[in-house]
Amino acid sequence: MPDGSDHGCHGGRETLLAAAAAAGKAEQMESLLATYPRGPHDQPQSMCPAFGSLRVGLRMRRVATILSGSACCVYGLTFTSHFYGARRTVGYVPFNSETLVTGALFEDIRKAVREVADPAKYDAVVVINLCVPTASGVPLDRLPKQIDGVRIIGIDVPGFGVPTHAEAKDVLAGAMLRYARTEAERGPVARPRALSGDDGRIALIGELFPADPMGVGAMLAPMGLGIAPQIPAREWRDLYGALDCVAAAAVHPFYTASVREFHAAGRPVVGSGPVGVEGTDAWLSAIGAAANVSAERIDAAKAAALPAIRNALAANPINARITVAGYEGSELLVARLLIEAGAEVPYVGTACPRTEWSEVDRAWLAAHGAHVQYRASLEQDVAAMREVRPDLAVGTTPLVQAAKQAGTPAVYFTNMVSSRPLFGAAGAAALAGIVAAQTRGRERFSQMVGFFSGVGTGEAAGYGWKDVPSDPPGLRDRMRKMREARQRANEAVGT
Numbered sequence: 001m002p003d004g005s006d007h008g009c010h011g012g013r014e015t016l017l018a019a020a021a022a023a024g025k026a027e028q029m030e031s032l033l034a035t036y037p038r039g040p041h042d043q044p045q046s047m048c049p050a051f052g053s054l055r056v057g058l059r060m061r062r063v064a065t066i067l068s069g070s071a072c073c074v075y076g077l078t079f080t081s082h083f084y085g086a087r088r089t090v091g092y093v094p095f096n097s098e099t100l101v102t103g104a105l106f107e108d109i110r111k112a113v114r115e116v117a118d119p120a121k122y123d124a125v126v127v128i129n130l131c132v133p134t135a136s137g138v139p140l141d142r143l144p145k146q147i148d149g150v151r152i153i154g155i156d157v158p159g160f161g162v163p164t165h166a167e168a169k170d171v172l173a174g175a176m177l178r179y180a181r182t183e184a185e186r187g188p189v190a191r192p193r194a195l196s197g198d199d200g201r202i203a204l205i206g207e208l209f210p211a212d213p214m215g216v217g218a219m220l221a222p223m224g225l226g227i228a229p230q231i232p233a234r235e236w237r238d239l240y241g242a243l244d245c246v247a248a249a250a251v252h253p254f255y256t257a258s259v260r261e262f263h264a265a266g267r268p269v270v271g272s273g274p275v276g277v278e279g280t281d282a283w284l285s286a287i288g289a290a291a292n293v294s295a296e297r298i299d300a301a302k303a304a305a306l307p308a309i310r311n312a313l314a315a316n317p318i319n320a321r322i323t324v325a326g327y328e329g330s331e332l333l334v335a336r337l338l339i340e341a342g343a344e345v346p347y348v349g350t351a352c353p354r355t356e357w358s359e360v361d362r363a364w365l366a367a368h369g370a371h372v373q374y375r376a377s378l379e380q381d382v383a384a385m386r387e388v389r390p391d392l393a394v395g396t397t398p399l400v401q402a403a404k405q406a407g408t409p410a411v412y413f414t415n416m417v418s419s420r421p422l423f424g425a426a427g428a429a430a431l432a433g434i435v436a437a438q439t440r441g442r443e444r445f446s447q448m449v450g451f452f453s454g455v456g457t458g459e460a461a462g463y464g465w466k467d468v469p470s471d472p473p474g475l476r477d478r479m480r481k482m483r484e485a486r487q488r489a490n491e492a493v494g495t
């Protein structure tokens, strides 16, 4: 087995891809690149992609998650997991050059899986290959498929094959759905805990604010539909419940592998989501059609939902120019809601790829004057923010930092959407409400920037200075002489 221990983030994507292919992972790498295509940028700036898979595993009941990778990667991933409140053990199988080269690492992983796979405690054990074990060809597909009834799921989630941590959620969700689908095809499986909807259920795809599925369930009720367990699932038997839906809704449009499993189970998949009046109207029509609901019942659902959304938007009007950027996958939906509330949104950047499930939103946004940038880089998001000069920039951490430095009010996309609903009347009131409040404060913000102008920047950076620090005596003169001498020396040798 080749030694990939000298390849990490710094190794370069092409080097690592070549190493993985040479180590017997060519097929897996091709599959990842086909499912999660690159470009137009090589790789958007996001956290270590494997965090997405790890998070999905850690959020599931009776599922153990084990990482196989370099200690520094595992440290970062573990730290981030606990920062986000995982409160679960992250398993780790360490390695060194020798265990990697001799294949002993795979034996160590197999041993760890056997030790962990206790059916009294777990339904499934997930093993995640990070960059170095993937590039070295550690063959997780040769792990046993189950041990004493505990499913074993081995996945490769290298940074050089999965572009964003958002798509890494799909790597594990898709692998679990595939496993559960083959189980369901073989015979009876466990029933999910709570099911609603007499005429069928809709499976929502994407990590949503907890109140959102309930709100969507209320919108679907007049059509006789309920909500199936969500993907990513919270426990193993929810996977069967999700697959048993009448239709799936890819509200987060980057779950390509998961959608493939719904299609394989014969379920139609609908894009976009119930945001704002127009978005909800179109989404209810699409869901109703996919679930074979009569036109009268679809109209009844709209009549129940749309007036409240219209009122919520009217109560929280936004009179501002806003740029939106993020890596969650819901950027286009958020932009739609803002525009319906009255905002001008000239730019929407998302680190996620273009897929058919966001096409409705992209077309709607384009028709309302927004440029949608898929696979957006930080540089593009910042350039758009500088060009547009918005009243409010909604974006990633480095974008918000750049905006605030420029005196532009800014809020974190992730914080904004993860702590409040997005769909229906609740979303219109909460999300449009917070943005309306932020943009109302923009005058105060520019006064504050003017008041603190120059404080803590340039030579005044740091703390504890009462005066601008002075140069050591003669420093600038000595530096100038050194530069001149170097230039003369270069000219003398003709460089």
Ligand code: SF4
Binding pocket: 008, 009, 010, 048, 049, 050, 069, 070, 073, 076, 130, 131, 132, 158, 159, 160
């Ligand atoms: S696993 Fe993540 S942190 Fe480690 S080398 Fe790969 S991309 Fe970087």
